[in-house]
Amino acid sequence: MQIWLQVSIVKTLTTLKALKNKTMAFKIHMMYKGKQAIKALTNKDHLSLKKRGFSHTKPKPKTKPKY
Secondary structure: OOHHHHHHHHHHHHHHHHHHHHHOOOOOEEEEEOOEEEEEOOHHHHHHHHHOOOEOOOOOOOOOOOO
């Protein structure tokens, strides 16, 4: 295979990977911080909540010990 064809193929694959990552659909999901739970409707909301300390992990309820 000629070098120019190999370079062209690599550029095309790189471009396709970038487009795939850019166009991946954002899924609405919940984010948690302590007792607060907020729904991230957009990627912008998600990043804002992340900066404020929210995460994807739902807190486990504290159970009282049985005596």
